Amino acid sequence: MDFRNLELTYVLPIYQDNKDFDDLIKLIEIYGKYDLSVLKKIHFIFVDDCSPIPISINSKAINYTLVKIVDDIFWNQGGARNLGVTLSKTPKLILTDLDHIFPESILKDLFNKKIPKDIYKFRRALEGKKIGSHPNTFFCSKTTYFKSLGVDEAFSGNYGHEDIYFFDLQIALGTRFKKYRKEMITYFEHNHHSLERDSSHNLALLEERRLAIKNRKPFSAHSRKFLCFDWKVMEENWL
Helix, strand or coil: CCHHHCCEEEEEEECCCCCCCCHHHHHHHHHHCCCHHHHCCEEEEEEECCCCCCCCCCCCCCEEEEEEECCCCCCCHHHHHHHHHHHCCCCEEEECCCCEECCHHHHHHHHHCCCCCCEEEEEEEECCEEECCCCCCEEEEHHHHHHCCCCCHHHCCCCCCHHHHHHHHHHHCCCCEEEEEEEEEEECCCCCCCCCCCCHHHHHHHHHHHHHHHCCCCCCCCCCCCCCCCEEEEEEECC
C-alpha cells in the first residue's frame, strides 16, 4: 500500500454492548458504495473502546484499520480519539461518531481543501430537517488536534466535558472555529450502549481547567495523560 495516495483520515470511536446493534454495518455499506476513486483516498480508523461484544468490520470495500482498546475504562472516548489520530497517516482528519454520514461530495471537497489551521463544524440534517451541529464531529489537521495535546484523558473513566475542555483550550490557543456551509451531513438517531451519563465528576475537572485558562495558564491544569491503556490492531484492509 502506498500511503501517499491517502488524503483524509476518518476517525470513529465505537463502543457496543447491544447485540441487536447494526449501525456499523449500515455505515460500512453506505460508504462502500461510494466511488472507488474517493475510497482509495480515505483511511477509516475504527477504535473499539473495549466493547463487551466483539466488533468486526470484515470489508474489502474501504481502506480501514480496526483497533481495540484492551483496558476497560468507562467513557474513554477521549483516549479512543487520541489513539485514532495518533494512527492517522494523513494531515487532514475527520473526527465523528457512528451516527453521522458524510455525503461523497463533502469528502471530495475536503480532499481539495488546504490543510486547515481552523476547526470546521458541520451542519446536520435529521430526516431531511436541519438541526444543530454536533460538537464531536469536525474537520481539522493533525497538527491542530495536537496543539492542545489532544484530549485530556483525565476525563476518561467518567462521563462528559472532555470535548468542552478540548475546544476551550483550542480557543485559548487561537484556533478559530468555522462552519462548513456547502452541504449538510446526515444524522441517524440510535442507541448502541447502556452506559450511565453522570457528568458531575468531570464538571469539577472542567471548572478547574477553565480557571487555568482564565488565568492565562492554559496548560497548567492539563494532566498530560495520553494513551494510558493497552491496545491492539484487530483488522486491516487496503484497496
